[in-house]
Amino acid sequence: MPEATVLLVDDEPEMVLLWERILRGLPEVRFERAYSGEEAWEKVQRLLPEVVVADLKMPGLDGLELLARIRERDETISVLIVTGYGTIERAVEAIKKGAYDFITKPFEKERLRHMVERALERxxxxxxxxxxxALKDDFWWEELGIIGRSPLMRELLSLVERVAPTNATVLIRGESGTGKELIARAIHHLSPRRSWRMVTVNCAAIPENILESELFGYVKGAFTGADRDKTGLFQEADGSTIFLDEIGDMPPSLQVKLLRVLQDGEVRPLGSTQSRRVNVRVIASTNQDLEKKMAEGRFREDLYYRLNEVTLWVPPLRERGDDVLLLAEHFLEEYAREYGRPGLRFSPEALEFLKAQPWRGNVRELKNAVKRAVLLARENTITPGDLKLSLRPGAPEARPFYLRPYHEAKREVMDEFARQYLEGLLRHTGGNVSQAARLAGLERPSFQRLLRRYGISAEKFRPAT
Ligand SMILES: Nc1ncnc2c1ncn2[C@@H]1O[C@H](COP(=O)(O)OP(=O)(O)OP(=O)(O)O)[C@@H](O)[C@H]1O
Ligand SMILES: [Mg+2]
Incomplete structure (x- = not known):
């Protein structure tokens, strides 16, 4: 039996002590105590106990309300309600509301032990x-919207299966658009924390000075404008998973602070003298060359080692063989439904074309290409021509640009420049078009025209919620 946690809750400390003494002999069980409903709820979220033994009558948040909250969050937590003499009806109500069982005071030691044992087993x-x-069927990941049957993807997903139930910090690496965020979601989904919401932070999209208070929170008066306490995202993710997207772009000053949180398991809101313990599983991702960044002193080595307890590499699309076609069909179905174009198919040439592309923008590029083709296709079949329209020009060209006709080379270099510029800017502003236009020194409509010309959607740079 793996180690399990039993949380004992009563506003009378002597009772908690008494229960713990009775239960102490249970093997592989860790006991936690709480002396009010509120404290218990806080600990439930943080510690994910297997069993909660709670007194029915407590000032403030009482046993029944606590039960209701727990049931709503995670039905695998067994709640045992302890009642005093004369409150049997409410105990019955507790059962109806999903308590595992109840026990009336005064009770036999053996009975309490036995009940807790059974609750633990359950x-x-x-x-x-x-x-x-979650692991049952062969392609469980397809239920999560992850398409892939190639050997490299299977290998990756089998690692996901193995690492998910642990608390290990995971670093997800791979080129842009390979699906790192989906992999993070899959890990969370297969973990015991799945009934809590995963908190996602895009470290590249949030300006440096705001990122710190977002992550760690602040107390009233910490700085001008801090007119009330604010809970940080780490605290919000207590009991759950935090996904630090684009960690490679985190400014060095914050890297130190993050490292401290990872090492101590505590966060201290800005302006506060007190730290709070948090139980957060960390998943981070980046498409950057962290080794290079470390060599240049722009990414801390100690943080790197702390983050990469396990590193998962998401393979580029061009190494996934026929997954390209599976994905293309998947997106075609999705967009054909969305845009009301039932019966739309790829022509055989289109399929060949899809397979031959280098897909430097990986799945995201493929997805966009299919979307545009669905919107633009004139007939009921999608041709290579429909697909080509949204692809990055110049990708398969082997000759250096100065050995090609001037106008052609210039267009390609300019196109590539514009794309990188626009994407970089949008990444910086987290998909905020007005802000990006301002930084670019352009009017919003002209900026949007540019985005349209290059088929760039601002949306994909907005942090997922
Ligand atoms: N295997 C897959 N099956 C289905 N959809 C996928 C798959 N991989 C990626 N996608 C889709 O492709 C898009 C890009 O994926 P995602 O945002 O996870 O990439 P990323 O690796 O985080 O990219 P970046 O480094 O640019 O942030 C998303 O719309 C995602 O849903
Ligand atoms: Mg991403």
Missing amino acids: SLLLRENRRLK
Whole structure:
């Protein structure tokens, strides 16, 4: 049996002590105590106990309300309600509301032990079932919207399966558009933390000075304008997973602070003297060359080693063989439905064309290409011509640009420049078009024209919620 946690809750400390003494002999069980409903709820979120033993009558958040919250968050937590003499009806109500069982005071030691043991068994079983169910079918990831059957993807996803149930910090690496965020979601989804929402932070999209208070929060008066306490994202992710997207772009000053949080498991809001313990699983991702950044002193080595307890490499699309076609069909179906074009198909030439592309923008580029083709296709079949329209020009060209006709070379270099410029800017502003236009010194409409010309959607740079 893996180690399990039992949370004991009563506003009378002596009772908590008494229960713990009775239960102490249970093997592989860790006990936690809380002396109010509020404290218990806070600990439930942070520690994900298997079993909660709670007194029914407590000032403030009482046993029944606590039960209701727990049931809503995670049905695998077993709640045992303890009632005093004369409150049996409410105990029955608790059962109806999903308590695992109740026990009336005064009770026999053996009975309490036995009940907690059974409750533990139930929780562990439910959690194991939940995990197995998620793994059950051959392509479980397709249920999460991840398409792929190539050997490299299977290998990656089998690593995901193995690392998900642990608490290991995971670093997800791979080229832009390969699906790193989807992989992060899959890890969270297969972990015991899945019933809590994963908190995603795009480290590149949030300006440096704001990122710190976003991550760690602040207390009232920490700086001008801080007119109330603000909870940081780390605290919000307590009991759950935080996904630090584009970690390679995190400014060095914050890297130090992040490292401290990872090492101590504590966050201290800006302007506060007190740290708070948090139980957060960290997943980070980047498409940057971290080794190079370290060599240049722009990424901290200690943070790098702390983050990469496990590194998962997401392969580029061009190494995934026929996955390209699976993905293309998948996106075609999706967009044909969305844009009301049922029956739309790829021509055989289009399929060949898709397979031959280098897909430097990976799945995201493929997805965009299919989307545009669905919008633009004149007939009921998509031709290579429909697909070509949105691809990056010049990709397969082997000759250096100065050995090609001047006008052609210039257009390609300019196109590439414009793309990189626009994408970089949007990444910086987190997909905020007005802000990007301002920084570019352009009117918003002309900026948007540029985006349209290069088929760039600002949306994909907005942080996922
Ligand atoms: N295997 C896949 N199956 C289905 N859709 C995918 C797959 N991989 C990626 N996608 C889709 O492609 C797009 C890009 O994926 P995602 O945002 O996860 O990439 P990324 O690796 O985080 O890119 P970046 O480094 O630019 O942030 C998303 O719309 C995602 O849903
Ligand atoms: Mg991403």
